[in-house]
Amino acid sequence: MILLLPPQFASQTRLPFPSTPKLKLVSETDVFPSFLPKEVQRIKDPFARTLANRIQRLPVSVRFSEDPIMSSCVKPMMQNKENPVVLLHGFDSSCLEWRYTYPLLEEAGYETWAVDILGWGFSDLEKLPSCDVVSKRDHFYQFWKSHIRKAMILVGPSLGSAVAIDFAVNYPEAVEKLVLIDASVYAEGTGNLATLPRAAAYAGAYVLKSIPLRLYANYLSFTNLSFSTSLDWTNVGRLHCLLPWWEDATVDFMTSGGYNVVSQIKKVKQKTLIIWGENDRIISSKLGVRLHCELPDAIIRQIPDCGHLPHVQRPDSVVKFIVEFVQNKTKTANECVSPL
Numbered sequence: 433m434i435l436l437l438p439p440q441f442a443s444q445t446r447l448p449f450p451s452t453p454k455l456k457l458v459s460e461t462d463v464f465p466s467f468l469p470k471e472v473q474r475i476k477d478p479f480a481r482t483l484a485n486r487i488q489r490l491p492v493s494v495r496f497s498e499d500p501i502m503s504s505c506v507k508p509m510m511q512n513k514e515n516p517v518v519l520l521h522g523f524d525s526s527c528l529e530w531r532y533t534y535p536l537l538e539e540a541g542y543e544t545w546a547v548d549i550l551g552w553g554f555s556d557l558e559k560l561p562s563c564d565v566v567s568k569r570d571h572f573y574q575f576w577k578s579h580i581r582k583a584m585i586l587v588g589p590s591l592g593s594a595v596a597i598d599f600a601v602n603y604p605e606a607v608e609k610l611v612l613i614d615a616s617v618y619a620e621g622t623g624n625l626a627t628l629p630r631a632a633a634y635a636g637a638y639v640l641k642s643i644p645l646r647l648y649a650n651y652l653s654f655t656n657l658s659f660s661t662s663l664d665w666t667n668v669g670r671l672h673c674l675l676p677w678w679e680d681a682t683v684d685f686m687t688s689g690g691y692n693v694v695s696q697i698k699k700v701k702q703k704t705l706i707i708w709g710e711n712d713r714i715i716s717s718k719l720g721v722r723l724h725c726e727l728p729d730a731i732i733r734q735i736p737d738c739g740h741l742p743h744v745q746r747p748d749s750v751v752k753f754i755v756e757f758v759q760n761k762t763k764t765a766n767e768c769v770s771p772l
Contacts, residue, residue: 465489467504468554469674471667479531480668483546487527487554492575497561503575504554506534506546515583515608516543517754518576522590522741523616524640524682526553526672529589532747540755545580547572549595551681553672563681564688569599576606585758589613589743590715594691601696610704611754614712614740617697618719622690633683640682641673652713653740665744697726704730705757707750709738731757 464472465487472484489502506527508516517537521529527546537544548555550571551563561567572595576584586607588596593615600607628636639645646666650657657665672678704727708720717734724732735742735749743750 465554467556469671471674472671475667475671476664477531477668479535480528483528483531483534484671489554489556490575490579492571492578494561494567494571494574496567496570497559499559501550501561501571502556503550503571504548505575505579506530506544507579508543508545509538511543514543515585515758516545516580517758518580518584518586519544519546520549520586520588520592520595521546521552522592524552524673525669528668528671529741530743531668533743533750536747536751537754540751542758547575548672549592551685554675557675557677557681560677560680560684562688563684565598565691568595569602572599573603573606576603583608585609585611585754587611587613587754588615589741591616591691593617594619594693597693597696597700598691600702601693601699604701607702609757610700610702611707611757612704612723613707613742613750614709614715615706615720615723616715617693617723619691620694621692622686622688625686626689628687630683630687633686634679636686637679637682641670641678643670646670654745655711655739697723698728700727700729702729703757705753706730706732707742707753708732708734709740709742709745710734710736711738712740714740 464484467489468484468487475481475484483506486506487504488507489504490507491500492503493500504527519527519530519534521527527548530546534544534546550561550568551557583605584607586596586600586609588594588611590613593612594617596610596612597617600610625633625636643666646669647662650662650665706720706724708717710717720732724730733753735746738746
């Protein structure tokens, strides 16, 4: 089977996967979930539109909120006895980050979830809960306990890797294996942002969701991207920022101190796959080497001609590595490698 991939990445190697029904692409006349911002209609990327059409909210009861939080995710079409692949996302992003990789994992036969981290994505936060690290961790645990209920292959890109490490150390029974993609795990939280006056923090949040800043982030993350594609991907990446509680949730996270998982890395017990884009201009590949050496049981794989978001730019390669890792087709002994 030849898999359908974004045209700008047509030169990638295709992977033969078990035959499954083709994913339906959403037309402009289809109805999206009512809780998504109306701007979702402006998105042109058919993969983003299709995944957006599948986003739903599931109730999650947490100790820090009187009412269950209606939490956004993409739920698998099929569930089986195997350990599911659960996809987190990066800083201030959403499950739409997985628009190209998610369907490939489904076609490979995996029970696949894409979960929005509390405070980001499309959950209902009208009654704003705390969005600090402890709350994000607790929310995800309760989501897992209520809806997934099996040990996960937990995948985290960029800051999502810090979320994944923090979760795996605190709830090892919920995580079978880890996959960390261009991991942002050596930053010491949100740094000076934690000490900003709230007015300044809100001004920073306003800049964070701005189109110019998001376009610049795409410029750093990808190479040879046309302006029209970059603009459309910007609209995908900032869609969750248009929800009315986004600023409050973002400021709450910024001023709480954020993720600092450096001391937790050597406590990770799960086998771990590290994936790194060779041309990452945001996080140095040297930190990937450092992470490989510090994790107790890890392998590392590099994707050539790829930037900071391999699951967007090279989804076929990411799925290939995940499939090999899950099926134990690769050597898992940890040997420190020379710089990538």
